[in-house]
Amino acid sequence: MFAKGQTVISYMEQLAPKYLAVPDDRIGLQLGSLQKEIKNILIALDVNDEVVEEAIRVKADLIIAHHAIIFRPLKALNTDQPAGRLYEKLIKNDIAVYISHTNLDTAEDGMNDWMAEALGIQSEGSLEDVHTEQLFKLVVFVPKTHHQKVLDAVLGAGAGHIGNYSHCSFNIDGYGTFVPGEGTQPFLGEPGKMERSEEVRIETIVPQGVRNKVVQAMLKAHPYEEVAYDLYHVDLQGRTFGLGRVGKLKEARTLREFANDVKNGLNVEHVRVVGDLNRTIKKAAVLGGSGSRYVNKSLFKGADVLVTGDIDYHTAQDALMAGIAIIDPGHNAEKIMKSKTAEWMRKRLEEGRYSTEVHVSQVNTEPFQFL
Structure with missing residues (x-):
């Protein structure tokens, strides 16, 4: 027996209830229908053309992703344009797309808890309620x-x-x-x-x-x-x-050592680091995605370092003057959600005795190359 679409989403919303999302976040069903049996689910960070091709290969009826494919109200659906072609391919192959974004970030045992656990941060609470x-x-x-x-x-x-x-x-x-x-x-x-x-x-x-x-x-x-x-x-x-997590490390590390822990824990090849590489790190904050505006909040919470993505030049300069280090593993570090979400969904489906299969996207959606 295969799970119905609404059943799958009810499981997803046990993990990341919609009411945990920040106002105006683009979450929920963004394309397609849930009024059908779901034989295969693909869990992805982003939905691009390669991910859709992968969904077609595994015969996915539903993609559960972290980042939205529709950010603003559509004025037209032009299939001559890249976004329009993407939507057209999804519709023609009857693949629904469901987004769990800041509600997954905020959720207990969600994105930011997964990242904190991967980095050895013993969470004491969030950065922002x-x-x-x-x-x-x-x-x-x-x-x-x-x-x-x-x-x-x-x-x-x-x-x-x-x-x-x-x-x-x-x-x-x-x-x-x-x-x-x-x-x-x-x-x-x-x-x-x-x-x-x-x-x-x-x-x-x-x-x-x-x-x-x-x-x-x-x-x-x-x-x-x-x-x-x-x-x-x-x-x-x-x-x-709340968003983000902050807490003590299991053991003190130098900034250089902790930067290597971030690379290993979040499975990224490169990180950008702000601060003295030999300074001692005892307490750390982490926030998946773009965390430039959380530098002062991390400092206020007593963190020696903030791990987050998309740090700009001026924020880095401000952090240096304020005395807090930063490790930027990139926005794509949130890919940790793929295996963790799939693990959660498989357990729920097994408990319900459903035959629906859950696949983890193998597509690397990191848009940057490092030379």
């Missing part, structure tokens, strides 16, 4: 016979986390009353007669990211034909998600 998770209160009334089953279902789906405590809930005994209407098939009582049932009121906290999952688990476990429950927003802060 992007999103604070909303919390909801779930209240559901359950017959005593099914109290534990429903409670286990909602807590198992991710409800009940308060700080470092899990499985938090409050349970109150009481009585529920109802009159089943004509045509109903009630779990308790008879149509047209008042029923008075011993019930338990379950209350628990539900984080925004698992809200739908918790509700579905509750409805599946609950025996009633019509479930009485409330789900409302509470004025409490959940987890905070």
